[in-house]
Amino acid sequence: MADPENQDNDQDDQNFPMEIENGHITDSNSGPEDESSDDENIQLANSDTGEYDRDIPTTHGYLGKLNPLSGYTIFEDGDQLHILAIYTDTLVFPGFTLPLVLYNYDENRVMQNFIKENNRVFVLLCANSAYSGIYEYGVTMEIYETKQKRGLLHIKARGRQRCRRLPGSPLENVASRIRLVTVRIVAEPAITSPLQDTQLLALKNKRKWAIKNYSELSRCKVYRRYHTAQYPFPFWIYDMNEVSYYIKVLLDALSSYGREYIPTDPEKLSYWFAQNYQLSHEERLQLLSLKTTLERLKLECIFLKLGRLICCENCEVLITDPAQVFVMSKDGIQSNYVNPGGHVYETVTVLSATNFQLVGNPSKQFSWFPGYAWTVMQCTFCNKHLGWKFTSNNLNPKEFFGLAKSGFKILCQTPTIQEDLTASQEQ
Structure with a gap:
């Protein structure tokens, strides 16, 4: 996932998350159809239906075999925690997985020591709506698999609970994207009927x-x-x-x-x-x-109720219609995947796309969907990185597209809100 742009630009990491911006990193000596993968050792399709096994992407097997950590941590509503946090533009809700590859030496060292001390829960903080600072709400993430490989720290973590930074509490820089913050666990009140007390x-x-x-x-x-x-x-x-x-x-x-x-x-x-x-x-x-x-x-x-279009993030040309989204993972339509350089992509799978061009040759290296080869997609009009086209000669579907959320924006068409929920009156 190599970035065609300069990756060495200095940024104020207090104001914006530092992340690699684009594409897969591949071996320049690999051929157009690099078959150096373990796909042949994996049962990729359902033997009864012939459909691609949607359990496979949820395992993030491209990270290799990691060491499992046992346990399940839930804090009490209102608990106050002084805890490590990772600042990123990736948003993960409770119940969903975040894969990480920490290549930065300082981040790597801090997180290794954190895990060695039997700490497995950190907070994921997201950029605010203007991408100019840190949003006040976050999610606690519990590490359930990890391994140090070739100087990189590979981690899988799962979202547990919403939390909120305490107003006025200090935000201490620890290492690159890692902060030390004070948060309070946000309660999820029980749902009751409006007639319960009547x-x-x-x-x-x-x-x-x-x-x-x-x-x-x-x-x-x-x-x-x-x-x-x-x-x-x-x-x-x-x-x-x-x-x-x-x-x-x-x-x-x-x-x-x-x-x-x-x-x-x-x-x-x-x-x-x-x-x-x-x-x-x-x-x-x-x-x-x-x-x-x-x-x-x-x-x-x-x-x-809002009409939506998926358009290029840069020039706003139409890329696809949300009606084209489909499931390639049991986690859902949109899942988080990480490239070897450590950048996490929120990726949406769609059956068709338009106004794109393919760059480079298909490769199976580090494929997020084992059995499929990927090719980088760019916008035809502005060359913005849009995602990847995935292809296979043996699996169903034969091809689909993984659109990177960093490459597109959602444009909402003029809504007719007044006819939203009142239709229930006629039911």
Whole structure:
């Protein structure tokens, strides 16, 4: 993933994350069809359907065999931590994986000592909406696999909990992107029905008020109308504050996103959407900061109503339509992958793309999708690095595109917000 631009520009790492900007690093002596991989030793396709095994990308096997670390760390809501943090422009929500290759000597040394002292949880801090500083919210990341290889530290970490930097607390530079920060764990309040505290105990014993799913909500509509008639608001106001309603809206809208891989738990679904749906950086930061799962689900349903296009980040020429996204990993449409130089790419898989040109020859070295060869994509009009085209003669699909989030932007078409959630009144 070599950068065609100058990588030695001095930056104020307090104001912007220091990362390599582009492409795969390859061996210049490798031929156009470098077959030096272990793909032949991996069962790449489902023996029953012939489809590519979507479990494979989730393992990040291109990093090699790492040493597992046991344990699962969850902090209490409101806990205050003085902890190491990594500052980056990559955003990872709870439940998702961040692969890292630390090539910087100082970062490597600090993180090795951190792990040796049986510390496995750090905080991932993201750039703010203007990319001019650090966003106040972050996510705790737990390291579950690691290994020192050829002077590089390879790490896999998984997002656990949201946290927030304490206002006014010092931000101490430790090494390159690594900081020492003080954060507080953000609570995830339990979701309750809006009718929970409005029914008499006698009615609660006879009528269901704790709605588990949308089908139950539909079956209970008649008695809910009678019950809410005593209040000034219409019944559908209460229905639209039942979390099951928003779960149904999101799952129906995401049916083409690999429904079998999408969680139905409200909190996990809200994070899955934020991680995978085609949102702008500002929209994702907004979701990260919301206080409750219900607030996230409501806003996500509004985001669904906005028409979106995937365009070149530099010249804004159309690259593809979000309808072309598809699942190549059980983690979802958009996953984090790391190149040998340590740059993490949020990568969106799509079936078709336009207005691009291929640069260089196909290679299987360090392929994020074992069995597929990658070729660098650039914008036809401005040469911006867009991502990679993946091809295979033996696997299904034969080809697809991995678009780097750093190479494209989401353009929202003029929405018709007024017709957003009120359609439920007719249901």
